[in-house]
Structures are given as C-alpha cells and as structure tokens.
Amino acid sequence: MGTDNVFYKGTQKRQKRKEEIMEQRATTWLIVCEGVVTEKEYFEKLAQYINENGEHPIEVNVIGTGRNTISLVRNVEDFFAEVDKEVGKVYVPYEKVCVVFDKDSFEKQQFNTAIHMGEAKGYIVAWSNECFELWYLLHFHYFCTDLTRDEYFDKLGEFISAQSGKRQKYIKGDVNNFDTMMQYGSLERAIKNAERLLRESSCETSYSNRKPATNVVEIVKMLLKEGKCILDEKNK
Numbered sequence: 099m100g101t102d103n104v105f106y107k108g109t110q111k112r113q114k115r116k117e118e119i120m121e122q123r124a125t126t127w128l129i130v131c132e133g134v135v136t137e138k139e140y141f142e143k144l145a146q147y148i149n150e151n152g153e154h155p156i157e158v159n160v161i162g163t164g165r166n167t168i169s170l171v172r173n174v175e176d177f178f179a180e181v182d183k184e185v186g187k188v189y190v191p192y193e194k195v196c197v198v199f200d201k202d203s204f205e206k207q208q209f210n211t212a213i214h215m216g217e218a219k220g221y222i223v224a225w226s227n228e229c230f231e232l233w234y235l236l237h238f239h240y241f242c243t244d245l246t247r248d249e250y251f252d253k254l255g256e257f258i259s260a261q262s263g264k265r266q267k268y269i270k271g272d273v274n275n276f277d278t279m280m281q282y283g284s285l286e287r288a289i290k291n292a293e294r295l296l297r298e299s300s301c302e303t304s305y306s307n308r309k310p311a312t313n314v315v316e317i318v319k320m321l322l323k324e325g326k327c328i329l330d331e332k333n334k
Contacts, residue, residue: 126156126157126158126159126192126193126194127145127156127157127158127159127192127193127194127195127196127321128159128161128174128192128194128195128196129141129158129159129160129161129196129197129198129317130160130161130163130170130173130174130195130196130197130198131160131161131162131163131197131198131199132162132163132164132165132166132167132170132197132198132199132200133162133164133198133200133230134162134163134164135162135270135271135273136230136270136271136275137160137162137198137230138160138161138162139271139273139275139276140230140275140276141158141160141198141317142158142160143276143277144158144276144318144321145157145158145160145321147276147280147327148321148322148325148327149325151327151328151330152322152325152326152327152328153325153326153327154324154325154326155325156321156324156325158321159192166204166208167199167204167208167209167212168208168211168212168215170197170199170212171197171212171215171216171219171221172215174195174197174219174221175219194222194320195220195221195222196221196222196223196224196317197216197221197222197223197224198224198225198230198314198317199212199224199225199226200225200226200227200228200229200230201225201226201227201228201229201306201309202228202229202247206304206306206307207306209225209227209305209306210304210305210306212225213225213305222316222317222320223313224312224313224314224316224317225305225312225313225314226311226312226314227305227306227308227309227310227311227312228244228245228246228247228250228309228310229247229250230312230314231247231250231251231254231268231270232250232310232311232312233288233292233312233314233315234250234254234268234275234279234283234288235250235253235254235257236287236288236291236292236295236312237279237282237283237284237285237287237288238254238257238261238282238283238284238287239257239291240291240294240295241253241291241310242295242298242310243310244309244310245310251267251268251270252268254268255267255268257282257283258278258282261282261283262282285318285329286329288315288318289315289318289319292311292312292313292314292315293315295310295311295312296308296311296312296313296315299311
C-alpha cells in the first residue's frame, strides 16, 4: 500500500510539472528580427505595454540578428539547436516562434523564398513590403502608395510633427519610437489599416508584389489577444 502511495504521489508531481511546462510554453514567444534595433525595440516595448495593461502576462524574447532575409530564417534553426543542447531536448521552451523581416533591397525571389521557408518550418512569419516603417505609418493614416524607405521616413516625420505640434524627424532605431507611435498615432488604426492593405492585395500570389503591405499586424493581434489586453482610449 505504501509503495502504491509513493508511486501515486510521484505520478501527481510529474503531471503537475508537465502542466507547468505546458503553461509556460503557452505564453512564451521567441521573435527573431532581421533588424538589430527597430523591430527589436518595438516588440520589446509592445510586450511591456501588454504586461502593464493586460490581464494575462506573456513572456517575449526578442532577438535582432542583422542578417539578410534567407539566413535569418536559417538562424532561427541554429538558435534552436543551441537551445536544445541547454535543455537536454526535454522540451522546446517556445510555443510560438516568429521571424520578422522586410522586403527592402532584397531580390523578389529571395523575399518570397524566405517567407515560404519560414512557413514550412512552422514559424509565424511577419513580413513588410517595403519596410517595417509601413507599420508605423499606418498608425496615422491609411496609405497604399508605393514609397521608398527614405520617403517612409519623411512621411513619418510629417505625421509626427503634425500631431505633436512641433517639427520632428523620424529617426530609425530611436528607442522611443514605440512610445511616439502610441502617443501620437493609434494602434487600433494601424491594425485596421494593415488589415485593409492585406485584403486589397490578397489576390496577388507573389508576396514581393504585394506592395505596400505588411502582416506584422497578425503578430500584434496575437500578442494583444494572448495578453488579454484592451487598448486604452488614446490608441483606439
């Protein structure tokens, strides 16, 4: 009887540990970004905002690689090889793996291939065509015009200046960019505008031809939902 009781308690402990692991995995994200600063800062600040305003804490680990598009996707694979060594391949600590990159100066086929590679690996792929700043611009206004990177920067400076009442420039990599978008723009507007762009380009089979468009909005919505975070009035 005593032996049976010890076995039962041991089984209970293992089950509890398994449940704790699954609960940890369910709220743990790995986001690997092509950019070293801009995207990394954005998602770290977004996670902080969600944890401060949401009902369900989430854990987000954001890595900026500075690699080109296709090697970025492969880098996630390398990263997991190292993680597997550390945890003894008992379990994968990330329930959701996201890769974030831009079209920018990459060749069309390279951009398309990177998206297909990421999806084939089961990653959540967040791409922007032409650049991540399109997501920022959509915080202020619906925009369907094909722009260069520099033109995105200029437009953002114009919108921020108009909303703040003083002349300002958009500076890529500024650690305050997330706060600027939340203060002078609207996250809910960005979500609606990005969804509209995706709908309007949905008939295009080549991702590189869906321009402008970004599905960064999909990750943002998933994070907000998981954190049970309702946007404050300023960002509606």
